[in-house]
Amino acid sequence: MNDKASTSKQDQIGREVELEATNMAHGGIAVARLEGRVVFVPDTIPGERVLARITEQKKSFLRAETLSVIEASEHRQPHVWEAASLERTPAKRAGGADYGHITPQHQRALKAFVIADSLKRMAGIEREVEVEKVAGPDDGTGWRTRVRLHVGERGNLGPMASRSNKVVYVPDLPLATPGVQETAPLREEFSPSVGTVDVIEPSGAGGARLIIGEQSPSTITEIVGDREFVLDDNGFWQVHRSAATVLTEAVQSAIDAERFDAKAANLDLYGGVGLLAAAVGDRFGSGVRITSVESDERATEHASENLADWLGASAVTGKVEHWVRSLADWSPNEKARLAAATVILDPPRAGAGKQVVDALAAVGPAQLVYVACDPVAFARDTALLAEHGYQLGSLRAFDLFPNTHHVETVGTFRRA
Numbered sequence: 001m002n003d004k005a006s007t008s009k010q011d012q013i014g015r016e017v018e019l020e021a022t023n024m025a026h027g028g029i030a031v032a033r034l035e036g037r038v039v040f041v042p043d044t045i046p047g048e049r050v051l052a053r054i055t056e057q058k059k060s061f062l063r064a065e066t067l068s069v070i071e072a073s074e075h076r077q078p079h080v081w082e083a084a085s086l087e088r089t090p091a092k093r094a095g096g097a098d099y100g101h102i103t104p105q106h107q108r109a110l111k112a113f114v115i116a117d118s119l120k121r122m123a124g125i126e127r128e129v130e131v132e133k134v135a136g137p138d139d140g141t142g143w144r145t146r147v148r149l150h151v152g153e154r155g156n157l158g159p160m161a162s163r164s165n166k167v168v169y170v171p172d173l174p175l176a177t178p179g180v181q182e183t184a185p186l187r188e189e190f191s192p193s194v195g196t197v198d199v200i201e202p203s204g205a206g207g208a209r210l211i212i213g214e215q216s217p218s219t220i221t222e223i224v225g226d227r228e229f230v231l232d233d234n235g236f237w238q239v240h241r242s243a244a245t246v247l248t249e250a251v252q253s254a255i256d257a258e259r260f261d262a263k264a265a266n267l268d269l270y271g272g273v274g275l276l277a278a279a280v281g282d283r284f285g286s287g288v289r290i291t292s293v294e295s296d297e298r299a300t301e302h303a304s305e306n307l308a309d310w311l312g313a314s315a316v317t318g319k320v321e322h323w324v325r326s327l328a329d330w331s332p333n334e335k336a337r338l339a340a341a342t343v344i345l346d347p348p349r350a351g352a353g354k355q356v357v358d359a360l361a362a363v364g365p366a367q368l369v370y371v372a373c374d375p376v377a378f379a380r381d382t383a384l385l386a387e388h389g390y391q392l393g394s395l396r397a398f399d400l401f402p403n404t405h406h407v408e409t410v411g412t413f414r415r416a
């Protein structure tokens, strides 16, 4: 082993240094430089000087934890959640509120920067991006309808610490809805074998409830406008109390009506329990044909029920990346219906990816509406779509995760 190299490696870890953050990276972590090397440092705002401790050393970058602020940004505010703030030692800071020390308006500006920067670097697209505030308190609290708590070694219940798998004690959950806050059993003890306790507050009947460990699922309802959706209590549903409404309206207004054909083979990929297929159906009427594709079997069963108002709607269980392969075998008539289709995509964080983009582009749908919860994956898929001639049209972004770095983007694509 090279002694010199190993000594310098150890020298960095634990070293306390002053850092000046210059940028915000994807993932809510600020970027600084130390002796020419990139350092990723959380709990810091670009423009600030902080005292930080180096925690990790990789070949091309370092990671650090912020100990205190030396020169604060004008955008710094007292953290909305004391349990996640610099008042706590780094190992005990709760995860899930990594933007809580930043004023709400500046949080949105930073998210807009990350979206625009990702599009520029990965897809070569220059865009002004605005992240829209959604309904709710100005300080970005009280929105989370779903919270996962973990049981610690001593039976204590809490969130994980930031960037760690250690459970930390918290006295409150200010990002959660009032119902979730009241119901969360933060002071109770659980057997470590339980693993997790989810606290959810559906908008339908019944109010907030707990899902303890692997307990068998029960059915809940969520209300969006005049529509009721049934789903399993442990199934996927948008987390912000306004998200389902915001995304319904965003998808409805993103679709170009002139390119929409109700009789085409319209698709809702990664469809969950049918929220966005219903959004399409509600805009274009009872004659809409649309197929929802979703990997979770129970969600698909619920989607069938939730889409019963449309005779031409169906839901299939399958992984989208596998299901799209079958498109190549569709008959010429069916392929013509695909070419006339509007495709909604709402993939998980990893994005749709090359396999899905290639297979879709090969059948050439009239338009795509892409709902993205990860700006980098969205930018990567935007570049892949551009290779097939699909250009990014309208782009909106919504602050559906206030006080965190997460953001939801809705983009439209069509061939010129």
Ligand SMILES: C[S@@+](CC[C@H](N)C(=O)[O-])C[C@H]1O[C@@H](n2cnc3c(N)ncnc32)[C@H](O)[C@@H]1O
Pocket (backbone or CB within 6 Å): 236, 237, 238, 270, 271, 272, 273, 274, 275, 276, 293, 294, 295, 296, 299, 318, 319, 320, 321, 346, 347, 348, 373
């Ligand atoms: C971001 S959610 C969107 C769900 C739905 N559009 C909504 O708004 O309620 C992504 C959905 O994709 C499903 N999913 C994840 N990976 C998948 C895959 N490879 N193929 C199909 N569905 C997948 C998840 O179960 C989840 O329901």
